[in-house]
Amino acid sequence: MAEDYDEDDSPVANFDDVDEDIPQRFTGDHPISIRGLRNCFGKQVIHEDLDLDVNRGEILGIVGGSGTGKSVLMRSIIGLQIPDDGTIEVFGNDITAAEPDEVIGVRNRWGVLFQGGALFSTLTVGENVQVPLKQFYRELSQRLLNEISLYKVVMTGLPAEAASKFPNELSGGMRKRAGLARALALDPELLFLDEPTAGLDPIGAAKFDELLRELTDTLGLTVFLITHDLDTLYAICDRVAVLADRQVVAVGTIPELLETEHPWIQEYFNGPRSRAAAATNDRLTDTRGKAMDKPTGAKA
Numbered sequence: 001m002a003e004d005y006d007e008d009d010s011p012v013a014n015f016d017d018v019d020e021d022i023p024q025r026f027t028g029d030h031p032i033s034i035r036g037l038r039n040c041f042g043k044q045v046i047h048e049d050l051d052l053d054v055n056r057g058e059i060l061g062i063v064g065g066s067g068t069g070k071s072v073l074m075r076s077i078i079g080l081q082i083p084d085d086g087t088i089e090v091f092g093n094d095i096t097a098a099e100p101d102e103v104i105g106v107r108n109r110w111g112v113l114f115q116g117g118a119l120f121s122t123l124t125v126g127e128n129v130q131v132p133l134k135q136f137y138r139e140l141s142q143r144l145l146n147e148i149s150l151y152k153v154v155m156t157g158l159p160a161e162a163a164s165k166f167p168n169e170l171s172g173g174m175r176k177r178a179g180l181a182r183a184l185a186l187d188p189e190l191l192f193l194d195e196p197t198a199g200l201d202p203i204g205a206a207k208f209d210e211l212l213r214e215l216t217d218t219l220g221l222t223v224f225l226i227t228h229d230l231d232t233l234y235a236i237c238d239r240v241a242v243l244a245d246r247q248v249v250a251v252g253t254i255p256e257l258l259e260t261e262h263p264w265i266q267e268y269f270n271g272p273r274s275r276a277a278a279a280t281n282d283r284l285t286d287t288r289g290k291a292m293d294k295p296t297g298a299k300a
C-alpha cells in the first residue's frame with residue numbers, strides 16, 4: 001500500500017494498489033483441515049493421529065475433559081505450537097511446512113481471543129484494537145487507525161466511549177467484547193476463541209453468544225470455539241467436535257453426537273446440566289422464533 005500525506009502532513013493510506021495486498025477470501029469447503037496430528041510434551045502424548053475438518057461459515061464448538069488438549073490444538077493451528085507430526089492446512093496452505101513469510105500471510109486472516117482476553121493493560125481499548133492494525137498495515141495514518149478501531153469497538157456492542165477506557169475500567173463482559181473487537185481488527189475470515197464466556201454471568205454469557213452468532217453470519221466468519229459452556233453449545237454452535245483419547249472422537253450436531261456410544265459424550269450430553277441447557281434453548285427458540293435463535297447452518 002503506497003503512502004500519501006493529507007493537508008496537516010499526516011500520512012494517509014492510498015488504496016490505489018491495495019488489491020495486491022488483500023488476499024482473496026477462501027472459497028473452499030474447509031478453511032482448516034488437519035490430518036494425523038501428533039503433539040507431545042516430553043513423554044506425555046497430547047494428540048495422536050488426530051484428524052479434523054472445519055466447515056467454512058460454521059461455528060464449531062470444541063469440547064473435551066480438562067487437559068485433553070483443546071488449547072494445544074488451537075495453538076497448533078495458529079502456529080504457536082509446532083506439532084511432532086501431521087499436517088495442518090489453513091486456507092489450503094500447510095502451515096506446518098510453511099516458511100515464516102507464508103505463515104505471516106495467513107496470520108492476518110485470522111483473529112484470536114485468548115482465555116482471559118489478554119488485553120494490554122497499559123493501552124486503552126482503542127489502542128489495543130490498533131495493535132494488530134499497526135503490525136500488519138504500517139502505512140495507516142493515526143486518524144484512520146482511530147476510525148477503524150472505534151468502528152470495531154462499536155461493532156462488538158460497546159459504547160463509543162469504551163474506546164478511550166483502560167481494560168481495568170471495564171466490566172468482565174465489556175473486556176470480552178473489547179478482546180473480540182481486537183480479534184476482529186484485521187477483518188479476519190477465521191476466528192479462534194478460547195472459552196470466551198468463562199467468568200461471565202449467564203445473562204452476560206447469553207448476550208455474548210448472541211453477538212458472536214450475529215457477527216459470524218453478517219461477516220461470513222468461520223469460528224473455532226473452545227468452550228465448557230453447554231448453553232453456548234446448544235444456542236450457537238452448528239457442530240461440536242469432541243476431544244478424548246488424544247483424538248477428535250466425534251464431530252457433528254448434538255443429536256448426532258448423542259447417537260454415538262462414547263462414554264464421555266453420553267455422560268456430558270446426557271447429564272442433567274446438558275438436559276437443562278437443551279430445555280432452555282428449546283424454550284428460547286419457542287419464545288423468540290426458530291429463525292432468530294437457531295444457528296443458520298445447524299442441521300438439527
Ligand SMILES: Nc1ncnc2c1ncn2[C@@H]1O[C@H](COP(=O)(O)OP(=O)(O)OP(=O)(O)O)[C@@H](O)[C@H]1O
Binds near residue numbers: 067
Ligand atoms: N507448554 C506446555 N508444556 C508442557 N505441557 C503442556 C504445555 N501446554 C500444555 N501442556 C499440557 O498439555 C495438556 C493439554 O493442555 P490444554 O491446555 O490443551 O488442555 P485443555 O483441554 O485446553 O484443558 P482445559 O479445559 O483445562 O483448559 C495438559 O496436560 C497440559 O498440562
